[in-house]
Amino acid sequence: MKGVSNGADAWDRLHQGTDREGLDSPARFVLTKKPVVLQVRTPVRPTPAAARGAVGVAGPGMPPAQSRGGVASVRTRTMMRPYARTGGRTKPDYELALEALVSTTDRGRVPQAVTGVQHRRICGLCVEPRSIAEIAAYLDLPLNVVKVLVSDLDNAGLVLIHQSGLCFGDRSSREFMDRVLQGLRRL
């Protein structure tokens, strides 16, 4: 019988859990690449006098101005997670360089052809060719989100992607570097 009780103890111990459970929980780690600094917009708070006036108009039975001010300061900003825009996908279908240029095609310029707010913003932005990094900066989206969105648009034929594909020891790459050098000297 001793053996049995030992076994029960071991079973209990196994199911006690550890002290580290809270520490190791994935929720503790930030999984987005870009550290997001949220700018909290300070709400337009009615001045006490104006608020009191409003209360007066609404009726004498209304709660005092202070509590109404409290309601106004509640943040109304949407806090949509970045990868919700990509349907949860975190990787594009193929690798896109930070400096790869994206330009909107004629099809991409037809407003009805482009669905989705972010897709439309990218098509609008890339009427002039812009790099992946620029799109991310202008639209304030994480780089990987932009890569996924751009690869979607490319698959739909709404944008063109120009990748440089620099490769050392390659003749065309050397000509390319020469052109960069000449361009820099001309500046």
Add this chain to the structure above:
Amino acid sequence: MGFGEFDSDANTSAATGPTQSAKIVVAGGFGVGKTTLVGAVSEIDPLTTEAVMTEASVSVDDTTATPNKTTTTVAMDFGRLTLGDDLVLYVFGTPGQHRFWFMWDDLAVGAIGAVVLVDTRRLADAFPSIDFFENRKLPYIVAINCFDRLLHHQIEDVRQALTISESVPIIACDARERESAKQVLITVVEHAINRDRELQPG
């Protein structure tokens, strides 16, 4: 558009403008002037995700040698230079702190070369960047940022202290000045071309 027939071809193609792009990486320790150098050469205001350094990061980031620095690059910043009708060069500054190492791969892939910006008061800060580019076999040069326009150490002394080979160019620069920053970029591309010739003569 009077010449409809001739223009039709241009109309079906995508937007006119640059179709080729290159990239140069600017690396170096915290507060060495990467953002300044990018800003000095860029034709647009550098696109950056800068946030004011908080008290929390003051304890994380070493600010003893740069007490006046109040902001730090938390993601990365970059500038743009149009080098011709169809060619654009992007200059990327690496994130200053090592907690952002994961972004370096994205930065190094496809780059022509890199600049390791050095402050001679804190030479050791350059080692992680130099190690990274050596490992990646990415051509790099060392640029000594002369704060106060004074070169505090001889260039060869710096080479010895950093234990880098003779083939790596070391130059002095002033990251605030456009001409000087431009010369840094020219040196990077020249070095990359030379390295390329050594690898594949002819």
